Amino acid sequence: MNSRRRSALITTAVLGASVVLFSQAAAFASQPAHPGPVVPPDSLRALAAPVGLRIGTAVNTDLLASNPAYTKILNSQFSSVTPENVMKWESVEPTQGTYNWAPADALVASAKANGQLVRGHTLVWHNQLPQWLTQEASSLSADQLRAILKKHITDEVTHFKGKIWQWDVVNEAFNDDGTLRNSIWLQKLGSGYIADAFRWAHAADPKAKLFYNDYNIEFTGPKSNAVYALVSQLKAQGVPIDGVGFQTHLDTQYGLPDLENNLQRFAKLGLNVAETEVDMRTTLPVTSLEQNAQVAGYTTTLQACLAVKQCISYTVWGFGDAYSWVPGVFAGEGAADIYDENLQPKPEYTTLQQTLALATGAPHRTDGHDSGDRH
Ligand code: XIL
Secondary structure: OOHHHHHHHHHHOHHHHHHHHHHHHHHHHOOOOOOOOOOOOOOHHHHHHHHOOEEEEEEOHHHHHHOHHHHHHHHHHOOEEEEOOOOOHHHHOOEOOEOOOHHHHHHHHHHHHOOOEEEEEEEEOOOOOOHHHHHHHHHOOHHHHHHHHHHHHHHHHHHOOOOOOEEEEEEOOEOOOOOEOOOHHHHHHOOHHHHHHHHHHHHHOOOOEEEEEEOOOOOOOHHHHHHHHHHHHHHHOOOOOOEEEEOOEEEHHHOOOOHHHHHHHHHOOOOEEEEEEEEEEEEOOOOHHHHHHHHHHHHHHHHHHHHOOOEEEEEEOOOEHHHOOHHHHOOOEEOOOOEOOOOOEOHHHHHHHHHHHOOOOOOOOOOOOOOHHHO
């Protein structure tokens, strides 16, 4: 029976099929190739392994050190991790010339012990820059600022060389109208800073996959078109870019994007794609209509990734509502994650599980490094 036919049959027998699929995954998961926790066969990471997809989360490293319930979910459910803050410039170099690698090193070590790949986040951004840099920037010449950026990228990528699967090299360089963001980088260095950043990162770790990452490019429109034009140009010029990250911070009030279409057209440029920061916020308190929309958001974003062979990871931006960045940034909104305030799984979690369980007909991706969970 071909796989398309098989998956059609599976879809018609959801419940029975899930049981079968869970037990198939159990065979894959029974002997993890890493010394970490036993991976439950119905976990997100085990269910995604047969199609070569990595399921990731942003990690709050304070909780990793202090909260066993958080850490248990992290390591049993996810096969990729992204530091939520500790690889950002203000965190790694709070004082010029003095590096603070310890929190990120601890996450990288934990990932290795638990069979997880690391998404490095992020090298060039306009936010979370150290104060010494933002204060000094206006008095620096273009050459001085370029040298500082080159040193930052070279030092950080070199420090983690061989340990990072995907790097978010440049983050959020565009405005929603498709013009380039007026950051210190654009002001002083012009748009060439983007290509330079990729070249410097590649020189420091030729094996890491280098990504451009942004939000609101899930919807086709001026911003995703501008990013498409940029990455097409970078590819044409031979700049070492390997992928585009779609942050996928969604909000029930704005509806769902035509994400599969966008992932597909970027993939056709010869790039990997990834969903890098998925969450689905809504106004509080959550009505049942809103929660249905949130569940639909998680379902369709994961389905979009599964449908596109070049989509190598699906990463949620944290997994517990109690620790989400959303309430602090979007007034009156929250409940954006797949576990509730008490780290109990929500329907948003269950739909990811179910969607993966039904995805055996999805194309197998080969760029995800074979997961230890499959042996
Ligand atoms: C956010 C973190 O979640 C917060 O803890 C921090 O205070 C601010 O940054 N896009 C990104 C992420 O690329 O780095 C941001 O993370 C969320 C939006």
